Amino acid sequence: MTNLTDLTISESLAKLKTKDISPVELTQAYIDKMSENGKYNAYVTQTAEQALEGAKEAEKRYTNGTNRPLEGIALGIKDLFCTKNVRTTACSHIIDNFIPPYESTVTQNLLDDGALFLGKLNLDEFAMGGSNETSCFGPVVNPWSKERKLVAGGSSGGSAAAVAAKMCAAATGTDTGGSIRQPSAFCGVTGIKPTYGRCSRNGIVAFASSLDQAGPICKDVTDCALMLNSMAGYDAKDSTSSRIAVPDFTSFIGQDIKGLKVGLPEEYRPDGLNPEVSAYWDKAAEILKAQGAEIVHIGLPHTKYALPAYYVIAPAEASSNLARYDGVRYGNRVEANGLDELYINTRTAGFGNEVKRRILIGTYVLSAGYYDAYYLKAQKVRRLIKNDFDEAFKKCDVILTPTSPIEPFAIGDKNMLENPINMYLNDVFTVSVNLAGLPALSLPIGLSANGLPFGMQLIGKAFDEATIFKTAYQLERGANFVRM
Ligand code: GLN
Numbered sequence: 001m002t003n004l005t006d007l008t009i010s011e012s013l014a015k016l017k018t019k020d021i022s023p024v025e026l027t028q029a030y031i032d033k034m035s036e037n038g039k040y041n042a043y044v045t046q047t048a049e050q051a052l053e054g055a056k057e058a059e060k061r062y063t064n065g066t067n068r069p070l071e072g073i074a075l076g077i078k079d080l081f082c083t084k085n086v087r088t089t090a091c092s093h094i095i096d097n098f099i100p101p102y103e104s105t106v107t108q109n110l111l112d113d114g115a116l117f118l119g120k121l122n123l124d125e126f127a128m129g130g131s132n133e134t135s136c137f138g139p140v141v142n143p144w145s146k147e148r149k150l151v152a153g154g155s156s157g158g159s160a161a162a163v164a165a166k167m168c169a170a171a172t173g174t175d176t177g178g179s180i181r182q183p184s185a186f187c188g189v190t191g192i193k194p195t196y197g198r199c200s201r202n203g204i205v206a207f208a209s210s211l212d213q214a215g216p217i218c219k220d221v222t223d224c225a226l227m228l229n230s231m232a233g234y235d236a237k238d239s240t241s242s243r244i245a246v247p248d249f250t251s252f253i254g255q256d257i258k259g260l261k262v263g264l265p266e267e268y269r270p271d272g273l274n275p276e277v278s279a280y281w282d283k284a285a286e287i288l289k290a291q292g293a294e295i296v297h298i299g300l301p302h303t304k305y306a307l308p309a310y311y312v313i314a315p316a317e318a319s320s321n322l323a324r325y326d327g328v329r330y331g332n333r334v335e336a337n338g339l340d341e342l343y344i345n346t347r348t349a350g351f352g353n354e355v356k357r358r359i360l361i362g363t364y365v366l367s368a369g370y371y372d373a374y375y376l377k378a379q380k381v382r383r384l385i386k387n388d389f390d391e392a393f394k395k396c397d398v399i400l401t402p403t404s405p406i407e408p409f410a411i412g413d414k415n416m417l418e419n420p421i422n423m424y425l426n427d428v429f430t431v432s433v434n435l436a437g438l439p440a441l442s443l444p445i446g447l448s449a450n451g452l453p454f455g456m457q458l459i460g461k462a463f464d465e466a467t468i469f470k471t472a473y474q475l476e477r478g479a480n481f482v483r484m
Contacts, residue, residue: 005166023058023072071114076168079120094350095331104203122158132157153183160187178430181442185403185455196437197242200235208317225249258292263396287478312378319362403455
């Protein structure tokens with residue numbers, strides 16, 4: 001018999017419905033994996049008892065026929081989503097004792113559909129990072145690590161590692177500049193950042209509000225469709241939430257891609273690109289071509305300005321969003337004589353170095369005299385990047401690129417404190433998508449010579465996750481990647 005934790009969500013649901021397995025035994029299997037795989041440091045808070053209670057309830061529902069779409073499916077939740085009565089930290093000391101009195105809309109949607117929560121997953125502090133090394137709870141270890149401990153990617157490193165190591169059926173993530181896609185690529189799992197506005201941001205700790213989007217990280221493409229069905233939808237509590245109808249994403253799974261135009265942007269193949277990444281990119285294009293897709297070459301000429309624009313806009317918004325952690329209303333306080341000192345002491349003790357750096361950069365680019373030179377210019381670049389995609393999508397239906405230019409590296413190898421640019425450069429293939437508000441999915445394509453996973457990215461038109469799912473499923477079938 002296969003291991004219960006190897007089952008995808010769709011396989012589990014089928015077996016739960018026929019009562020081949022029970023929600024309690026399935027949930028227990030994940031809980032056992034959580035203790036077995038504690039060494040990866042994926043969970044920062046565990047709620048196993050709560051999950052088991054829910055599993056008993058799910059058992060009743062399967063018996064009396066009132067089971068909901070994700071009944072009895074045990075999930076991990078990135079610790080950036082507020083969960084009612086369960087500690088929510090953003091992996092920052094400044095709110096490491098915060099217990100929200102409310103549930104985020106996305107997690108409430110999942111609960112309403114019958115999902116169970118196993119606990120809260122590690123991330124880079126306030127989702128700022130690309131290796132999960134800035135977390136106040138320490139780094140996540142990539143389950144694919146060989147002799148040396150490798151990073152799981154970031155910021156949703158805990159989510160990707162937990163899915164890869166079977167410590168949950170699927171996880172939630174958030175993506176501001178690649179935080180769902182890059183850790184998915186590093187851990188050999190599948191994740192989708194939907195169109196900006198698809199999932200409510202209500203109750204998600206804010207990093208950069210015009211870029212942040214929630215999405216699922218799963219074992220395969222079909223599970224991503226199932227999860228997104230539940231997570232997405234209009235929410236009056238988020239003014240940027242979209243009223244565009246959410247289709248049943250699973251209905252696109254299995255559709256053929258004959259005649260579909262797949263765009264390859266030449267700007268994503270700079271001189272010196274890792275030859276393995278380049279070769280897998282070609283292989284992915286070949287797989288899609290073999291299934292009837294047409295490969296077209298497109299240009300995204302402003303790609304080279306995306307990183308600098310992102311690293312102005314994201315810190316600007318972060319500096320504003322993080323002003324609320326002042327020791328007065330939320331989280332921890334360091335006492336002082338007077339208000340200014342209270343702010344200084346609290347924020348000095350509470351924030352980690354990378355978060356402080358972003359606050360400083362953000363405050364600088366928003367200040368009088370520099371606003372025009374940095375922030376306004378970055379916003380203009382953002383528009384040009386969006387225009388590039390609009391032009392490209394006149395020639396193709398979906399865009400194929402690598403997710404990351406590199407494979408997972410060893411923990412501590414890229415010293416973010418001393419050389420942050422080195423880390424920021426790895427986001428080169430993901431940030432444009434957030435600047436343009438588009439949907440994009442990463443799925444594993446194969447292993448490097450070192451036996452580490454590489455991911456491919458599919459970028460779609462705004463609100464056209466449908467084409468991404470259809471294409472991703474065919475690419476997944478053709479790639480035949482063997483999960484951990
Ligand atoms: N690595 C990027 C950053 O550090 C993206 C993070 C994210 O998407 N949350 O900002």
